[in-house]
Structure formats: C-alpha cells, structure tokens
Amino acid sequence: MKLLVPVTRENRIVLGIAFFVGFVGLWGLVTWAGLVPPHFLATPWQTVASGFNLFVAQKFSFDVGMTVWRVVGGFLIAAVIAVPLGIAMGAYKPIEAFFEPFISFARYLPASAFIPLLILWVGIGESQKLTVIFLGCFFQLTLMITMIVSATRRDLVEAAYTLGCTDTGVIRRVLLPGAAPEIAEALRQVLGLGWTYIIVAELIGASSGIGHMITDSQALMATDHIIAGIVVIGLVGLISDLAFKKANQHLFSWSLLR
Amino acid sequence: MSRLSIRNVGKTFPGVQGGQPTQALQPVSLDVADNDFITVLGPSGCGKSTLLRLVAGLETPSTGDILLDGEPVTGPGADRGVVFQSYTLFPWLNVRQNICFGLREKGMPAKQQREISDRFIAQVGLRGFEAHFPKQLSGGMQQRVAIARALANDPKILLLDEPFGALDNQTRVLMQELLLGIWEQAQKTVLFVTHDIDEAIFMASRVVVFTARPGRIKTEVATDFPHPRPYTIKTSPEFMAIKARLTEEIRAEAIAADH
Numbered sequence: 001m002k003l004l005v006p007v008t009r010e011n012r013i014v015l016g017i018a019f020f021v022g023f024v025g026l027w028g029l030v031t032w033a034g035l036v037p038p039h040f041l042a043t044p045w046q047t048v049a050s051g052f053n054l055f056v057a058q059k060f061s062f063d064v065g066m067t068v069w070r071v072v073g074g075f076l077i078a079a080v081i082a083v084p085l086g087i088a089m090g091a092y093k094p095i096e097a098f099f100e101p102f103i104s105f106a107r108y109l110p111a112s113a114f115i116p117l118l119i120l121w122v123g124i125g126e127s128q129k130l131t132v133i134f135l136g137c138f139f140q141l142t143l144m145i146t147m148i149v150s151a152t153r154r155d156l157v158e159a160a161y162t163l164g165c166t167d168t169g170v171i172r173r174v175l176l177p178g179a180a181p182e183i184a185e186a187l188r189q190v191l192g193l194g195w196t197y198i199i200v201a202e203l204i205g206a207s208s209g210i211g212h213m214i215t216d217s218q219a220l221m222a223t224d225h226i227i228a229g230i231v232v233i234g235l236v237g238l239i240s241d242l243a244f245k246k247a248n249q250h251l252f253s254w255s256l257l258r
Numbered sequence: 259m260s261r262l263s264i265r266n267v268g269k270t271f272p273g274v275q276g277g278q279p280t281q282a283l284q285p286v287s288l289d290v291a292d293n294d295f296i297t298v299l300g301p302s303g304c305g306k307s308t309l310l311r312l313v314a315g316l317e318t319p320s321t322g323d324i325l326l327d328g329e330p331v332t333g334p335g336a337d338r339g340v341v342f343q344s345y346t347l348f349p350w351l352n353v354r355q356n357i358c359f360g361l362r363e364k365g366m367p368a369k370q371q372r373e374i375s376d377r378f379i380a381q382v383g384l385r386g387f388e389a390h391f392p393k394q395l396s397g398g399m400q401q402r403v404a405i406a407r408a409l410a411n412d413p414k415i416l417l418l419d420e421p422f423g424a425l426d427n428q429t430r431v432l433m434q435e436l437l438l439g440i441w442e443q444a445q446k447t448v449l450f451v452t453h454d455i456d457e458a459i460f461m462a463s464r465v466v467v468f469t470a471r472p473g474r475i476k477t478e479v480a481t482d483f484p485h486p487r488p489y490t491i492k493t494s495p496e497f498m499a500i501k502a503r504l505t506e507e508i509r510a511e512a513i514a515a516d517h
Contacts, residue, residue, distance in 0.1 A: 158316050159346040163360035163411060164336030173363070177350045254350045257393035 042224035051228035060213065064232060067198055067209040070126065074133020075194045079187060082141040087179070089142070090149020091171055100146065103139050111136035112200040124205035129198065136197035137190045144186040148179045181252035188244040195237045261447045262290040262313065262415055266322035269308050281472040282308045285321050288466060288475065290415070295441055295448045299458040299504065300468030301512040306451045309473070310419050313449060314340045326414060336360055339408030343420040345400045347392035353379065353403050354388040360411035378406035381440060398429040405437060415447040422457070434460055435489060442485050455504050460492060465500075467507050470515035477507060 007015070024044050030036055031043040042050070054060035089096040111132050118128045152175050160174045202211025210229050217225035249256060268285035283305040290296050300306045311317045313324055315334035324331040326338065334340075347356045357375045366374075379385055382402035392400055401421055408416055418437075422430040434457055441448060452458050458465045465479045479500060483491050491497050 153346075155342055155344050155346045156348060158314075158334070159340070159342065159348075160359070161316070161334035162314055162336075162338060162340040163407070164363045169363055173359070174348065177348070180350075252350075254391050254393075257349075257391055 038223075039221050040223060042227055046224045047227045047231065050222070050224035051231065054213070054225060054228055060232075063209050063213050064236065067202065067211070067233075068236060070129040070201075070209065071133055071191070071194045071198045073126075074130040074198075075137055075191050077130065078134045078137035078141055078190075082138050083145060083183065086142045086145025086183075087149050087171070087175065089146040090152070090179070091175055096146060096150075100143075103142055107139040107143060109135075111197050115201060115204050119205055124207075129201045129206070129209075132197055132201040133194045137194050140193060141186060141190045144190070145179075145183055148182045148186065149175055152178050181248065181255040184244075184248045184252065188241060188248065191244065192237060192241060195233065199233065261292045261294070261327060262288075262449070263325040263328075264288040264290075264309070264313065264322070265325070267309070267312055267319045267324055268321040269305070269312060269317060270320045283312075284472045284474040286473070286475050287322075290447060290449060293445045293447055295450065295461060295463045296466055297450045297452055297458040297462035297464075298466045298468060299452060299455065299508065300473060301470055301508060301515050302453060303515065304468045304471050304511065305473030306453075306468050307419050310340075310417050310449060310451045313415075314338055314417050316340075336364070336411050337414045339411055339413035339416045341401065341404045341408050341416070341418045341421040343423045345392065345397065345404070345424075347400055347403055347407070349392050352389050352391050353384060353395070356392070356403055357407045357410050359407060374410050375406075378410050381409075382406045382436065396429075397425050398433055401425065401433060402436065405440070409440070409444070409446070413446075415449060418448065418450045420452055421450075423452070423454075430454075430457070431489065437461070438485075438487060453508075455501055455508060456492060459497060459500050459504065460487065460489075465504065467504065468511070470511040476511070479504065 027041075028044050031038065031041055038046070051060075085099070089099055114135055115128075115132060118131050122128045122131060156174055156178065157170055160170045165173060198209070199211040199214070202209040203215050206212040210233055214226050214229045217223075217229070265287050266285040267283070267287070268281070269283040271280045271282055273279045286309065288296075298306045298309065308317065312319050313331065315331050315338065331338075348359065351359065354372075354375050357378055358371045361371045361374060375388075379388060382405060384399065384402060384406070387395065387399065392403070395403070404421070405418075421437075422433045425433060438461055440446075450458075450461055452461075459479075459481050462481050465481060467476045467479070468474070469476045481500060483496070
C-alpha cells in the first residue's frame with residue numbers, strides 16, 4: 001500500500017465485497033456456533049428467509065414504500081426552502097448575519113426530541129413524520145449550502161464583473177454553476193441524514209413504515225425481522241445514495257476533471 | 259485624445275483588526291494614450307496591482323479620479339477587459355463558452371458569438387481545443403483563453419495583472435510574443451503590470467517604474483523599438499542598456515522595501 005495511490009476499479013469492488021463477506025461470515029459463526037441464543041440474534045440465513053417472508057406474506061413492501069415517501073417528501077420540502085435560502089445567505093452577508101445564528105442554534109436541536117411535541121401539535125399522521133424529517137434536514141442543509149456558496153472563488157466573481165456581469169448575472173452564471181456540484185453532494189449527504197431520523201419517527205406512534213415493523217417485532221422477540229428491517233433500510237439508503245452519486249457525476253462531469 | 263487618465267489616484271487599505279491602515283499606493287498620475295502599450299514595473303508588493311485593480315473598478319480609490327474616455331470609473335465593466343495572474347477561467351465552461359461569456363451577457367445572438375469566438379480561438383492558437391475544459395489545458399493555454407475572453411468583449415482597454423507570472427520561462431517568452439503580435443494587429447490600449455524587467459521592456463512602448471510600497475511612479479522609460487518586434491531584440495545593445503538601467507532602479511527599490 002502506498003500513500004494516496006488510488007486502487008483499480010476491480011480491486012475496489014473486490015475489497016468492498018470482501019468486508020461484507022467477512023462481516024456476514026463472523027455473524028454466521030457467532031450464531032451457528034450457538035455463542036448467542038437465537039432470540040437475541042438470528043442467523044444470517046434466518047434473517048434472509050424472514051426478510052423474504054416479510055415481503056411475500058406480510059406486505060412489507062407497503063411499509064418500505066411509506067418510509068421512502070416520508071423521507072423523500074420531508075427531504076424535498078427541506079431542500080426546496082434550504083437551497084434558495086442557503087444561496088441567498090451565501091451571496092448576501094446581511095442575510096447570513098440575520099439567519100445564521102438562529103439556524104446554527106436550531107441545528108443542534110435533535111429532531112427526535114421534537115417528536116413528543118410534534119405528536120401534540122400535529123398528531124401522529126403523515127405530517128408529523130414529514131415534520132421530523134424536515135427539522136432534521138433543513139437547518140443542516142441551509143448551513144452547508146451557505147458555506148458552499150460563501151466559498152465561491154473571489155477571482156472568478158471579479159472576472160465575471162470585468163466581463164460585464166451585474167450582481168444577478170454573477171449569482172446566476174458564477175455562484176450557482178460553481179456551487180452546484182457541492183450543493184448536489186450536500187443534498188446527497190443530508191438525504192442520508194433523513195434516513196436516520198425517519199426510523200425514530202416511526203418507532204413512536206406510527207401504523208406503517210419500516211420503523212413501525214421493527215417496534216412490532218420487538219414485542220414478539222422476532223430479532224430476525226428486526227435485523228431484516230435494518231438491512232432493508234441499509235440497502236434502500238445505499239441504492240438512493242448510489243443513484244444520487246451517479247446522477248451528480250453525470251450532471252457535473254467538469255468537477256471530476258483533474 | 260487620451261484614453262485613460264489617472265489623476266492623483268491613491269489607495270489606503272483600512273487596518274485589519276484594529277491595526278494600522280496600509281497605504282498601498284501614494285497618489286499617482288498617469289495618462290495612457292489610445293493604442294498605447296504601457297507596462298508598469300515594480301518590486302513585489304509595491305502597489306502596481308492595486309493600481310490596475312483600481313482602473314478595473316475592483317477597488318475604489320481613496321483619493322483622485324480615474325477617467326476612461328472622459329468618463330469616471332465607478333465600478334467594473336465590460337469596457338475594461340482584465341487578465342488576472344491566477345487562472346480565472348470558469349471551470350464548468352469549455353474554451354468556447356468561456357470566450358463567449360461576456361458576449362452572452364450582452365445578449366449577442368449565438369451565430370455572432372460563434373464568429374467572434376472562432377476568430378479569437380484562431381488568434382490565440384487554440385483551434386481544436388474549443389470543447390476542452392480549463393482543467394484539461396496547460397497554464398499557458400488557460401492564459402491564452404483568458405486573453406481571448408477579454409478581447410472578445412472588445413474592451414476599450416486591456417488590463418493585465420502579471421498574466422504570465424505563474425508560467426515557466428519558455429512559455430512566458432512565447433506568450434509575450436503572442437500578445438505582442440495580437441496587439442500589433444488589433445491596436446488596443448494596454449496596461450500591463452509585471453515585475454519581470456525583460457518582459458516590461460519587450461512588450462512596452464513605455465515602461466512606468468514604481469517605487470517600493472507605498473508605491474508611486476519613480477520614472478518612465480520610452481522603449482521605441484520598431485514593430486513587429488522579434489525576440490532577438492532582447493539581446494540588442496539598446497535593449498541591454500535599458501535593462502541595465504531598470505535593473506538598478508528596481509534593485510534600489512527592492513532593497514528599500516526590505517528595510
């Protein structure tokens with residue numbers, strides 16, 4: 001291994017899969033050897049079988065669908081407000097000075113701590129789930145976008161002015177395209193954050209969703225279902241992340257040039 | 259008629275964190291005639307770049323006025339094209355889109371943009387590189403695009419802030435010849451800031467020498483070599499004589515700046 005030298009594509013895939021194999025192998029070893037009782041930790045095979053059963057017999061795809069729509073819905077509402085606000089804050093310092101202290105404060109409020117309050121305010125319906133995701137994503141995203149836009153190269157802005165741009169021209173033709181790849185990257189990361197909040201929101205007061213299934217299974221000591229649920233969350237998260245990454249690479253190929 | 263008129267223009271930057279204000283530029287006056295090629299030569303940190311940024315409208319003078327064709331300069335604008343020392347091509351635009359940046363801002367029809375960009379791409383020798391992105395180009399090529407981008411806007415004056423300072427010596431010499439060739443054809447008014455004595459003499463019709471900071475004009479030297487100027491003049495006795503003189507002037511200032 002040499003410092004900072006990239007690996008080939010093949011090696012990257014092999015190494016990435018190797019960890020999964022090792023992880024599942026260790027898990028299998030511990031459970032098949034009887035080191036832990038099956039009620040505490042199901043075997044990998046049992047988990048896969050239960051997961052299959054969940055989808056085929058227990059309409060688990062409906063739960064997954066509900067969870068995905070809540071995450072995506074709450075995330076989109078957050079993004080639609082956070083992106084323009086973050087750009088405005090990055091571009092105009094008085095706007096940043098006005099919002100930044102409050103948003104920095106609000107960022108540290110754990111979205112999950114609002115769940116009891118939100119249940120009182122908006123009930124246990126969909127709006128409660130969307131609000132949790134929104135709270136979890138919005139402040140973080142706004143601050144990230146503000147930072148990205150603030151970091152625009154001054155010399156590019158100056159070059160645009162000397163080429164005849166007005167302030168709006170600079171925002172439209174320099175700040176936005178320059179920040180776009182990193183904004184897309186921030187959106188990808190914050191979508192991942194949304195996934196961590198939704199399960200918490202569904203653990204309390206939900207009648208559908210992956211988190212709801214997990215709480216139900218806990219009451220039945222069905223650790224195989226719990227683990228299958230967790231694995232599905234991981235997989236859905238991984239797929240959405242990869243899709244986002246691919247889309248970003250395609251849209252902003254210039255930013256990958258070296 | 260004098261194109262650019264700099265009258266008692268000085269610049270003092272406010273102190274950082276309660277520190278002393280810094281006087282970057284003592285009041286200077288300079289007139290640049292139509293189609294003149296002026297090089298501003300001075301040691302590092304003497305305020306010559308500040309003067310250029312003031313003319314570009316990127317800084318506001320603390321004293322004095324800058325007039326371009328009799329109109330006061332109040333901010334940056336398309337009538338003054340700037341080539342910066344740092345590479346300032348827009349990385350998300352290819353060579354042609356970079357060159358058309360100002361034209362598009364003016365709302366020029368696409369066909370006309372294409373004709374103009376074709377002409378300047380050919381002039382800076384980048385035919386075949388129209389679709390390349392800045393990161394795919396060498397430093398010298400990027401600065402050629404930057405020159406083309408500034409010229410495509412058809413500015414009244416071209417301002418260059420040590421545009422070849424980051425290039426290796428061989429590339430720099432070729433770039434000087436390229437820019438001089440363009441100037442000989444296009445007849446533009448040019449203000450060119452550099453700390454390279456050879457470059458200052460080779461390019462200029464007049465070399466303006468700056469003192470150490472806070473800068474002011476120390477002396478002016480006319481360099482009336484005929485055009486077109488081949489690189490061979492750099493070894494001529496006349497060139498060497500001017501170089502010897504300017505070397506002394508700059509050396510004295512560099513020593514002064516060091517104490």
